[in-house]
Every structure is written in structure tokens, then in C-alpha cells.
Amino acid sequence: MFTLSKNSCLSTTLLVSLFVLAISLFFTTSPTFPHRLSLLARQFLPIRSISTSPTMTTYAKELRVAELAVQRATLLTKYVFHEKAKGTLSKDDASPVTIGDFGAQALIIQAIRKNFPQDEIVGEEEAATLRENKELSSKIWTLVKEARLSDATAEEELGGPIPSEEDMLSAIDAGNSAGGAKGRVWALDPIDGTKGFLRGGQYAVCLALMVDEDVKVGVLGCPNLPVDDSASLDAHSGENQTDAEGKGVLFGAVQGQGATSRPLGIGALGKSQPIHMKEVSSIADATFCESVEAAHSSHSDQSQIAQKLGITKPSVRMDSQAKYGSIARGAGDLYLRLPVRKDYQEKIWDHAAGDLIVREAGGEVTDAQGKRLDFGKGRTLRNNKGVVAAPRGVHAQVLEAVKSVLGSK
Numbered sequence: 031m032f033t034l035s036k037n038s039c040l041s042t043t044l045l046v047s048l049f050v051l052a053i054s055l056f057f058t059t060s061p062t063f064p065h066r067l068s069l070l071a072r073q074f075l076p077i078r079s080i081s082t083s084p085t086m087t088t089y090a091k092e093l094r095v096a097e098l099a100v101q102r103a104t105l106l107t108k109y110v111f112h113e114k115a116k117g118t119l120s121k122d123d124a125s126p127v128t129i130g131d132f133g134a135q136a137l138i139i140q141a142i143r144k145n146f147p148q149d150e151i152v153g154e155e156e157a158a159t160l161r162e163n164k165e166l167s168s169k170i171w172t173l174v175k176e177a178r179l180s181d182a183t184a185e186e187e188l189g190g191p192i193p194s195e196e197d198m199l200s201a202i203d204a205g206n207s208a209g210g211a212k213g214r215v216w217a218l219d220p221i222d223g224t225k226g227f228l229r230g231g232q233y234a235v236c237l238a239l240m241v242d243e244d245v246k247v248g249v250l251g252c253p254n255l256p257v258d259d260s261a262s263l264d265a266h267s268g269e270n271q272t273d274a275e276g277k278g279v280l281f282g283a284v285q286g287q288g289a290t291s292r293p294l295g296i297g298a299l300g301k302s303q304p305i306h307m308k309e310v311s312s313i314a315d316a317t318f319c320e321s322v323e324a325a326h327s328s329h330s331d332q333s334q335i336a337q338k339l340g341i342t343k344p345s346v347r348m349d350s351q352a353k354y355g356s357i358a359r360g361a362g363d364l365y366l367r368l369p370v371r372k373d374y375q376e377k378i379w380d381h382a383a384g385d386l387i388v389r390e391a392g393g394e395v396t397d398a399q400g401k402r403l404d405f406g407k408g409r410t411l412r413n414n415k416g417v418v419a420a421p422r423g424v425h426a427q428v429l430e431a432v433k434s435v436l437g438s439k
């Protein structure tokens with residue numbers, strides 16, 4: 031019979047202890063340890079009990095609140111999308127704002143303030159005109175007070191409805207932070223691509239959390255994009271878009287944890303799946319996306335860049351950060367946004383969520399000089415000009431073409 035002597039018992043215990051020590055050292059010193067722990071935690075813990083201590087935060091609660099808040103806001107924007115009268119006003123810079131923009135901003139800020147009362151919020155809209163235009167304010171209030179998720183638990187997680195019209199106006203105005211490089215700052219675009227929204231194109235409800243100027247969480251709600259990650263882009267660009275059955279996608283990402291898509295629903299969150307950019311083996315076959323508005327990005331520079339890369343397919347023109355979401359899930363490949371006006375500063379809420387979602391899906395996002403987008407300079411990206419988003423493997427090649435076309439001007 032096989033027996034163990036006292037000595038061999040001791041050395042076995044020693045070996046086992048050394049093994050356990052080595053394994054724990056490997057896990058705790060690995061840079062991906064917090065990520066792994068978060069995945070384990072997601073499997074075994076109810077989401078609300080996950081700790082968000084500052085030393086090892088997983089941003090699980092932030093992501094969940096952001097996804098639910100964006101989903102709830104899209105209930106209101108979808109309603110307005112189908113209304114003939116959208117309460118459109120022209121802002122000082124001549125850009126449009128609608129009942130949908132104001133209402134979505136109020137609903138999302140309410141949820142952020144309830145869950146993270148200390149956080150700063152940089153939101154696109156403000157309530158000054160609504161305080162004068164009582165009729166419009168009360169129209170928005172009628173919709174805002176009715177907007178709620180069909181799932182009572184999810185609605186409760188958001189902190190419930192806005193109590194009064196005055197609270198709605200105060201929530202809209204709480205998006206007035208100057209932003210900056212320190213602390214927790216949310217960037218909110220309640221309707222990105224308002225012109226697209228008005229003409230029946232793509233639009234997106236966009237929310238991102240920056241911590242010390244680094245984007246940690248990004249969410250895009252795109253009611254008019256197909257749920258299916260592999261659906262062709264062509265059919266979903268341009269005008270006459272709908273939010274009929276099979277439409278509506280919610281993109282999400284947390285830094286270091288990848289990017290996902292899920293159906294944009296009306297209650298509890300739908301099932302998510304990981305998304306990845308498509309590998310581009312030959313750049314000439316790439317599909318590139320650009321703004322619909324020629325005033326927002328230079329169609330002529332972008333077309334020269336495409337030519338330089340040997341791309342012959344026509345570009346896909348699409349409003350809003352739906353472009354970032356579309357390339358992140360491999361429905362398109364490149365997003366080029368080259369400045370038309372030298373003095374225009376891009377706004378942080380037009381890029382923060384898309385920037386993280388693309389990078390977490392395997393892409394690279396820089397400006398036209400190759401610098402990462404700098405979200406720590408206040409409400410605008412004043413350190414950057416233009417946007418070049420591409421799969422990591424071909425970004426350098428695309429950037430070279432961008433520099434060569436812009437350099438020759």
C-alpha cells in the first residue's frame with residue numbers, strides 16, 4: 031500500500047503553499063486583475079451589491095445607470111420622432127433644438143443626480159429659453175412626466191420620475207458644468223444629430239463618464255439603427271429611417287472591459303453581446319462613414335483621402351455618433367471627420383461615448399494629427415482638430431493619408 035511519510039507530507043504541504051502563493055501573486059499583480067474580478071463579480075453577485083470603491087472600481091453601477099437612463103430617454107425621443115410638431119427652436123449658433131433634446135436631457139440628468147449626486151455634468155442644452163417660453167416648457171413637461179421604463183425595478187434604480195416642472199428645468203440646467211481634467215464628469219448629448227432627427231435620419235442619445243479626463247464609461251442609444259450587428263449600413267444611412275421592429279440598439283463600453291451591443295428596449299435591459307471592429311485586410315475594400323452635413327466635415331478632403339487609400343466604394347453618410355457605433359460593430363470600417371471651419375471646436379458630448387466604444391471594440395481614435403482626443407480641456411475638444419477612427423491595424427495607414435491630403439492644402 032502507498033503511504034506518505036511525515037517528511038513527504040511536510041514537503042507536499044510546502045509545495046502546495048508555494049503553488050497557491052504563486053497563483054495569487056500572478057492574479058493580484060496582473061493589470062487585468064480588476065477586470066477579471068469584475069467579470070467574476072458580475073457572474074456571482076447581484077449588480078447593485080458590487081462595490082465601486084475608488085481604488086478598484088468596475089464602473090458596473092455607472093454603466094447600468096447610464097444604459098437604463100439612455101434607454102428611458104429614447105422612449106421620449108422616439109415619441110417626438112413620430113410627432114409632426116417637434117417644438118423646434120433655433121439656438122444662438124443657428125443649430126436646432128427640439129422638445130426631444132430638452133426632455134431627454136432632463137430625464138438623464140435626473141437619473142445621474144439621483145445616483146451620483148457629487149458628479150459634474152456637461153450637457154449640451156440649457157433651460158433659459160424654456161423659462162421664458164412657458165408653453166414649450168409645459169409641452170415638454172407633459173412628455174417628461176410620462177416617460178418611464180416599463181420595468182418597475184429598473185425605473186426604481188434610476189431614482190424614479192422627475193417630481194415637478196420646476197425640477198425638470200433645474201435638471202436641464204444642471205448640465206452646465208465647465209468640465210475639466212479633474213474628478214468625475216459626465217458628458218451628455220441628449221440628441222446627437224438633431225438635424226438628422228428632424229429629417230428622419232440617424233440620431234443618438236449619448237452619455238459618457240470621464241474620471242480625471244479619461245473616458246471610463248460610454249453609452250449610445252440609437253433608435254433607428256438595426257439591432258442586428260451585421261446588417262448592412264447602406265440601408266440605414268440617409269433619410270426615411272424608422273424605429274420599426276428590428277430597430278434600436280444600445281451600445282455600451284467600460285474602459286478595459288470591451289464594448290457591447292444590446293437591443294434598445296422599453297424596460298429591463300436586453301441581453302448584451304460583445305462587439306468588435308472588422309479586421310480590414312485590404313484598406314481599398316474599407317467602407318468609410320462621414321457626416322451628412324457638409325458643413326460639419328469636409329466631404330471633399332474625405333473623398334481625396336479615400337482615393338489615396340484606393341477606396342472606390344461610395345462613403346456612407348450618416349448623422350450622429352451612430353457612425354462610431356456602426357464602425358465599432360464592424361458594419362462599417364472608418365469614420366473620418368475633417369474640419370471645414372478652422373475656428374470650430376468639437377464638443378466633448380459629440381465624441382466621448384463613441385471614442386471609448388470604438389477603442390474598446392479594437393479601434394484607434396485620434397485627431398487629424400494623430401493625437402488622442404483630449405476630454406480634459408472643458409466643454410470642447412480645443413486641443414484637437416478633426417477625428418480619424420479606424421481599426422487598430424490600419425489606423426496608421428489611414429492617418430498617413432489624412433496628413434498627406436491636409437498637408438498638401
Ligand SMILES: Nc1ncnc2c1ncn2[C@@H]1O[C@H](COP(=O)(O)OS(=O)(=O)O)[C@@H](OP(=O)(O)O)[C@H]1O
Nearest residue numbers: 221222223224321322323325326348349350351374
Ligand atoms: N461646424 C461644425 N463642425 C463640426 N461639427 C459641428 C458643426 N456645427 C455643429 N456641429 C456638431 O455636429 C453634430 C452632429 O454632427 P454629425 O456629423 O454627427 O451629424 S450630421 O451628419 O452632421 O448631422 C452636432 O451635434 P448636435 O447639435 O447634437 O446635433 C453639432 O454639435
Ligand SMILES: [Mg+2]
Nearest residue numbers: 219222223380
Ligand atoms: Mg451632438
Ligand SMILES: [Mg+2]
Nearest residue numbers: 154219221222
Ligand atoms: Mg445634441
Ligand SMILES: [Mg+2]
Nearest residue numbers: 125126154224
Ligand atoms: Mg445641437
